[in-house]
Amino acid sequence: MTQDHSHSLAELVGQSTGPPWVGLDPVNEPMIRHWVEAMGDANPIYVDAGAALEVGLESVIAPPTMLQAWSMVGLTGTLERDSQRGQVKEIEHPNDRMMRLLDEEGFTSVVATNCEQEYLRPLKPGERIAVSSVIETISDVKKTGLGVGRFSTTRSDFYVVDDSFPEDPEGRTNAITSAEHVGTMRFRILKFAPGAQAPTMPPRPRPAITQDNEYFYEGLKAGKLLIQHCTECGTLRHPSLPGCGACGSLEWDTVESAGAGEIYSFVVVHYPQVPSFEYPLPIGLIALDEGTRIVANLDLDVDSIAIGMRVQARIDKLDDELSLPIFISAAS
Amino acid sequence: MSAHSFAGNTAIVGIGATEFSKNSGRSELRLAVEAVKAAIDDAGIQPSDVSGMVTFSSDTNPDVDIARSLGMGELTFFSRIHYGGGAACGTIQQAALAVEAGVADYVVCYRAFNERSGNRFGAGVQGRPPLANAESAHLATYMPVGLLTPASWVALAAQRYLHMTGATSEDLGTIAVLDRKHAATNPKAWFYEQPITMEEHQASRWIVEPLHLLDCCQETDGAQAIVVTSKERARDLPQRPVIIQAAAQGSGAGQDMMTSYYRDDLLGLPEMSVVARQLWETSGMGPSDMDAAILYDHFTPYVLYQLEELGFCAKGEAKDFIQGGRLEIGGELPMNMHGGQLGEAYLHGMNGIAEAVRQVRGHAVNQVESLENIVVTAGTGVPTSGLVLSTDR
Numbered sequence: 161m162t163q164d165h166s167h168s169l170a171e172l173v174g175q176s177t178g179p180p181w182v183g184l185d186p187v188n189e190p191m192i193r194h195w196v197e198a199m200g201d202a203n204p205i206y207v208d209a210g211a212a213l214e215v216g217l218e219s220v221i222a223p224p225t226m227l228q229a230w231s232m233v234g235l236t237g238t239l240e241r242d243s244q245r246g247q248v249k250e251i252e253h254p255n256d257r258m259m260r261l262l263d264e265e266g267f268t269s270v271v272a273t274n275c276e277q278e279y280l281r282p283l284k285p286g287e288r289i290a291v292s293s294v295i296e297t298i299s300d301v302k303k304t305g306l307g308v309g310r311f312s313t314t315r316s317d318f319y320v321v322d323d324s325f326p327e328d329p330e331g332r333t334n335a336i337t338s339a340e341h342v343g344t345m346r347f348r349i350l351k352f353a354p355g356a357q358a359p360t361m362p363p364r365p366r367p368a369i370t371q372d373n374e375y376f377y378e379g380l381k382a383g384k385l386l387i388q389h390c391t392e393c394g395t396l397r398h399p400s401l402p403g404c405g406a407c408g409s410l411e412w413d414t415v416e417s418a419g420a421g422e423i424y425s426f427v428v429v430h431y432p433q434v435p436s437f438e439y440p441l442p443i444g445l446i447a448l449d450e451g452t453r454i455v456a457n458l459d460l461d462v463d464s465i466a467i468g469m470r471v472q473a474r475i476d477k478l479d480d481e482l483s484l485p486i487f488i489s490a491a492s
Numbered sequence: 493m494s495a496h497s498f499a500g501n502t503a504i505v506g507i508g509a510t511e512f513s514k515n516s517g518r519s520e521l522r523l524a525v526e527a528v529k530a531a532i533d534d535a536g537i538q539p540s541d542v543s544g545m546v547t548f549s550s551d552t553n554p555d556v557d558i559a560r561s562l563g564m565g566e567l568t569f570f571s572r573i574h575y576g577g578g579a580a581c582g583t584i585q586q587a588a589l590a591v592e593a594g595v596a597d598y599v600v601c602y603r604a605f606n607e608r609s610g611n612r613f614g615a616g617v618q619g620r621p622p623l624a625n626a627e628s629a630h631l632a633t634y635m636p637v638g639l640l641t642p643a644s645w646v647a648l649a650a651q652r653y654l655h656m657t658g659a660t661s662e663d664l665g666t667i668a669v670l671d672r673k674h675a676a677t678n679p680k681a682w683f684y685e686q687p688i689t690m691e692e693h694q695a696s697r698w699i700v701e702p703l704h705l706l707d708c709c710q711e712t713d714g715a716q717a718i719v720v721t722s723k724e725r726a727r728d729l730p731q732r733p734v735i736i737q738a739a740a741q742g743s744g745a746g747q748d749m750m751t752s753y754y755r756d757d758l759l760g761l762p763e764m765s766v767v768a769r770q771l772w773e774t775s776g777m778g779p780s781d782m783d784a785a786i787l788y789d790h791f792t793p794y795v796l797y798q799l800e801e802l803g804f805c806a807k808g809e810a811k812d813f814i815q816g817g818r819l820e821i822g823g824e825l826p827m828n829m830h831g832g833q834l835g836e837a838y839l840h841g842m843n844g845i846a847e848a849v850r851q852v853r854g855h856a857v858n859q860v861e862s863l864e865n866i867v868v869t870a871g872t873g874v875p876t877s878g879l880v881l882s883t884d885r
Contacts, residue, residue, distance in 0.1 A: 373629050
């Protein structure tokens with residue numbers, strides 16, 4: 161980290177990212193049709209007024225997941241906004257300031273990590289959507305699989321506005337407080353320094369390798385999550401054993417897991433704190449869809465973890481000798 | 493299954509312990525020797541009468557060093573049992589088997605360690621070398637992930653149990669509060685005169701969610717020894733005989749060392765069911781015949797599992813069974829009257845056996861009135877063991 165802007169960044173939390181803006185087009189049927197065709201969504205209430213009436217709606221509605229689409233300003237809109245901003249360069253909106261400060265900390269790369277949306281009511285053709293955003297959180301410096309960086313979550317609130325919605329930034333900021341709130345989106349990004357690892361963290365404890373479990377660690381190094389498979393009766397087993405508990409056969413090979421499963425149980429470790437790990441440390445017992453269970457790390461917000469949650473394995477190379485499966489939300 | 497021939501024909505005749513502390517200030521071997529000497533004295537025999545020694549494979553004190561230290565002379569039986577605290581009641585079974593078989597007349601079971609000031613089990617296994625053997629490879633599944641401590645191994649099963657049964661952290665707290673209440677009136681307990689409230693349990697810091705600090709037993713320096721012989725010899729000794737009505741070991745289907753996460757469900761301790769079945773069949777008694785229980789309590793959740801596996805209540809119902817003072821002295825099933833490992837000391841279950849002996853003799857500090865039979869269990873989450881001890885009748 162070249163500079164530490166922790167204090168300046170903390171001051172940005174809770175601030176609006178800039179004045180509210182309005183999408184270029186109102187909610188409209190042609191765009192809805194393009195969307196559902198692209199998504200393969202056959203629900204008739206998005207395109208057939210009769211079907212919508214039948215379920216008690218006044219008209220067709222937009223798919224809820226289009227929420228953000230109605231606020232997008234398109235290529236041209238973006239350019240116009242940027243050129244306007246260029247004319248008043250002395251105004252640095254909080255979002256721009258956050259990105260600049262993070263760049264100065266050396267976190268020059270960006271990746272979107274999560275997007276959560278909440279829909280308060282369906283949107284109908286003809287409605288105009290305005291958006292106001294605030295910086296909700298900026299994390300401490302974290303070590304991630306991508307590199308060291310900070311997470312930032314922006315909360316956007318979506319409103320239905322009419323033609324009287326003002327053009328000037330100040331007027332919009334005032335007018336939006338009385339507009340109808342129809343949805344919320346939390347968008348989380350990681351700004352990071354690519355490839356930079358926290359220098360103080362020692363490597364994780366080494367697994368003991370025998371002829372019985374070597375396939376598992378070699379498989380992970382090759383990017384594969386392997387499960388032992390009895391070639392006599394077909395039963396899968398994990399962790400490794402030389403024989404099959406179902407039939408007693410010593411003959412086996414492996415199958416590759418798709419890495420999909422659900423959280424069967426989990427813990428969050430707080431103490432003791434071993435320098436090779438970050439705490440609190442969430443660890444899951446994952447029931448893989450193939451039928452075996454596996455203990456693995458979870459790359460999930462600690463508060464979001466629940467038994468039954470669907471997860472997906474990602475294989476992380478921790479160092480030259482060790483790769484491990486890390487489970488993330490199947491929804492992300 | 494036929495009755496075990498030693499059951500009812502063997503007895504515990506001596507118990508001895510050091511103080512329980514956080515820093516003994518002397519070697520583990522010295523602690524072992526002190527406890528063994530105290531147990532031999534309590535039994536009213538001489539060191540030269542002892543011909544057998546049993547301990548845990550995790551104990552660092554060679555039986556021959558103790559024998560030399562006390563002038564025991566020849567030994568004809570020596571044995572060690574694996575699986576940490578799961579060995580505790582198994583040492584008594586080994587001794588009883590040797591006595592019944594005529595291999596040894598007096599056998600001393602012992603456990604001694606500086607587990608708090610020396611090698612703390614709670615510190616984690618991260619420093620263990622990755623040797624190419626099965627015991628190391630077992631840990632390989634958990635070490636690189638950061639699942640390094642007994643608390644974390646228990647917590648991963650317990651989270652599922654709480655989820656499926658509806659038991660809560662407060663239910664776990666009920667066990668902790670009970671043990672500390674009993675320890676508060678036991679002068680030998682580390683937590684003598686230090687009871688806790690449910691609020692303090694809930695406010696104690698997380699160790700490994702869902703376990704708070706006060707769900708985890710303390711760490712202890714100390715030693716405990718126990719002398720076993722035949723019932724006939726016991727009747728000629730000064731102490732009131734404590735009859736070994738049943739002693740059993742058990743390993744369950746799908747058994748693993750602390751991490752049996754791959755069984756059909758995580759809601760039981762099948763190994764304790766194997767122990768319970770033998771205890772009840774051998775003793776000819778059942779849960780309703782027990783006047784008290786000493787249940788292994790390194791971490792609170794497995795106490796609930798044990799009540800179910802031993803048959804005191806149905807699966808998933810321990811959270812209800814423990815309510816209403818049932819486990820308190822004067823209740824239906826007084827439990828861990830010495831304060832357990834949460835309250836008295838963590839002596840790998842051996843101090844619990846000693847408490848059961850005092851209860852049968854009738855001179856425990858927190859004595860259960862008219863006690864005739866008591867059940868004792870050993871370490872949970874591992875291959876384990878149990879005892880039924882009774883008055884001589």
